Amino acid sequence: MLDIKMIRQNETEIKRRLATRGVDSRTVDQLLAADQRRRELVVKTENLRQQKNEVSEQIAQAKRNKQTAADEISQMKQVGQQIKQIDEELKMVQSNVQDLASRLPNLPHPSIPIGPDEDSNVEIKKVGTPKKFDFEPKPHWEIGEKLGILDFERGAKVSGSRFLYYVGLGAKLERAVYNFMLDEHEKDGYTEILPPYLVNAASMYGTGQFPKFKEDVFQIQDQDLTLIPTAEVPLTNYYRDEVIPNEKLPVYFTALSPSFRSEAGSAGRDTRGLIRLHQFNKVEMVKYCRPEASYDELEKMTVNAGNILEKLGLPYHIITLSTGDMGFSAAMTHDLEVWIPAQNTYREISSCSNCEDFQARRAHIQYRDENGKLNFVHTLNGSGLAVGRTVAAILENYQNADGTVTVPEALRPYMHGIDLIK
Incomplete structure (x- = not known):
């Protein structure tokens, strides 16, 4: 606020x-x-x-x-x-x-590009070179279905559209991806948290989802509880209505959680595959820090997300979002977009945002400085990464002409040595 x-x-x-x-x-x-x-x-x-x-x-x-x-x-x-x-x-x-x-969004940082939508975003870095295939690359849902590791048909039967089952090596690959992410974030100084998946309205208000975006979530009828759209909500509200001791700052948290989103307003977009689901796993990063450090912390967080993609050997680029494309609570956002061969384009896999004191004011999260004065902390959040989209990128970038998929080397220890999905 x-x-x-x-x-x-x-x-x-x-x-x-x-x-x-x-x-x-x-x-x-x-x-x-x-x-x-x-x-x-x-x-x-x-x-x-x-x-x-x-x-x-x-x-x-x-x-x-x-x-x-x-x-x-x-x-x-x-x-x-x-x-x-x-x-x-x-x-x-x-x-x-x-x-x-x-209902007022955060003020955009003066340095970010001004524009009404994603067409005004600015690329700031490109990492890796998209692979040139000697065959027509298939989309990840087709690869997964033929391998028997993704079952969209039964997911739709049991729950509806935009749900699926991961089966066998598909489930093992998903688990390998998020365990790898959590371990890498731990190396970067993040404390792992296993948060609640249901939160109250005060928590949704604290991070800026309520009151403006109620239509984007799933709420429990007749109760003050909402299924989390991201672990950002319980992680950022961990210190709600508290004063964080100055000596504890900065605080780094990471968590794996399911994310539940109604995807209101996205009818007809990405109706197939893992890009836009009602339920998906995501590893989240959240930081609390002093105001003067928050933009350095944003750059570090962006590096932490990019580190995952680089170790997985996935090409990506980083863009700074324009004023019109940025999330409600953010003052500046760097999106990481991974290369998706079948679409011949980059797709978002992480958004790293500095919310400055916007969320801290809503959630009353403060620290006491050296002079004893109470100040609001700055909060940051970022996907580290969206797990399903990472699986999609692996299936497409590591696919072979015979329909098999090579397991990235960094994941093989988490796959018990399996190096090929067939």
């Missing part, structure tokens, strides 16, 4: 920067008008309370002097009624301010 005081003091600049994210300036005007009314009511009720205290003292003095205080008592009742009415309005206005503020 953005600091309302900062918005008041920098109205023109805030409107300009939010406009690059598609926010109408009238939305900011509505917020500032509601905030102005809130502050007016606060002053009114404080003045009335002071007046009530003064009248109460007059009544007490009259009683001590055994004098009548009928007028003062009547006045105090009127003031009390006014306070009650103002408090009721103030409660509604404060709720409106909170709701309007919670």
Whole structure:
């Protein structure tokens, strides 16, 4: 959440920067008008309370002097009624301010490209060279189905579209991939966490999914619980409403979890294969750090994600997302996109984002600096990686003309020495 005081003091600049994210300036005007009314009511009720205290003292003095205080008592009742009415309005206005503020996205970092969509993203690095096949490369779903390791048909029968079964060496490959990722992140200093897969609304609010993106998730009916769309939610909320000791910073967490997404608005996109599912595994990285370190930490996190792809021998590139393509809570995002031969293009496999203090304000996560002052931490998150998309990239990049798939060398210890899926 953005600091309302900062918005008041920098109205023109805030409107300009939010406009690059598609926010109408009238939305900011509505917020500032509601905030102005809130502050007016606060002053009114404080003045009335002071007046009530003064009248109460007059009544007490009259009683001590055994004098009548009928007028003062009547006045105090009127003031009390006014306070009650103002408090009721103030409660509604404060709720409106909170709701309007919670729907504003984070401010984009001044250095990122400005544009309405993915066409404005900028490539900053390319790693590896796509393999030239001497046969027509097949899509990963066709490879997996022919090998008997991916079963989309029975997944759809049991759960619906965009679900599947991993079978035999398919399940073993998926497990090898995420265990490899977790081990690599541990080497990079991340503490492994096994988080809850159901979280409450306060946690979804803390990371920015609620209230704006409720249609993108699966909620448990009649309960304040939501299936996590990413382990970012429970990992970032680990320190919600807490003060992290300064000496603990930075904190690095990693977790494997399933991710559940309704994929609202994506009808017709990637209807086949592992790219866009309702349930998929993902290894997540989350960091908490001091503000002055967060952009260095973003670069390190991007390197950590890229390290996985390089050790798996998968070509990829890194792009910086434009203002119009970036996630709601992010101030800057680097996407890693892996090469998918059958589509002859790069597809997203990781988003590494610096959210600055946006999530920390929503979740009230602070640290105390050397002078004893409380400050909000900066939070970062990144996929390290989306496991299903990594499996898809392996199947396509390591496919052979005879339909077999070579297992990347880095995964063979996790596959008990198996070097070929056939």
